[in-house]
Amino acid sequence: MSKTEAKKAKPVAKVDKYWPISIAIWENTAPDGKLTHSFTISRSYKDDSGNYHDTDSMFAMHAMELKMAIDDAWRWIKTVGRDRAFDQQKPTDVSRDASAAVTVPQQSSPENDIPY
Numbered sequence: 001m002s003k004t005e006a007k008k009a010k011p012v013a014k015v016d017k018y019w020p021i022s023i024a025i026w027e028n029t030a031p032d033g034k035l036t037h038s039f040t041i042s043r044s045y046k047d048d049s050g051n052y053h054d055t056d057s058m059f060a061m062h063a064m065e066l067k068m069a070i071d072d073a074w075r076w077i078k079t080v081g082r083d084r085a086f087d088q089q090k091p092t093d094v095s096r097d098a099s100a101a102v103t104v105p106q107q108s109s110p111e112n113d114i115p116y
Contacts, residue, residue: 012037013080015072018065020044022054023073027084035085037077041066 011024020043028036042054043062058066 012084013073013076015069015076017072018069021058021062021065021069023069025073025076025081027081035081037081037085039073039077041069 009026012027013025015023015025022042022044023039024042025037025039028038030036040056041058042056043058044052044054046052
């Protein structure tokens with residue numbers, strides 16, 4: 001991905017309800033084609049001129065907001081992100097032809113049952 005493309009990339013989700021902490025969740029495709037997720041954390045602040053900026057430096061007083069935001073980001077990745085990755089792996093062009101190969105599980109028989 002070029003620097004221009006990276007600048008155009010947008011996060012798939014944001015956790016920004018714990019001001020001044022914000023987390024952007026990014027979707028990436030690994031070299032093997034699997035969908036992965038990562039996140040970046042930032043803190044907003046206002047300078048002496050009244051302009052807002054973002055930094056990746058945190059203060060101890062924001063630890064609780066940071067923890068809650070990370071929990072929300074983790075929850076999103078484990079639920080919505082997992083579903084998106086699963087959807088990506090589903091075949092999109094499924095033939096409804098009767099001649100298509102179908103795998104049917106074998107019926108259980110006493111000789112191939114695994115005793116527990």
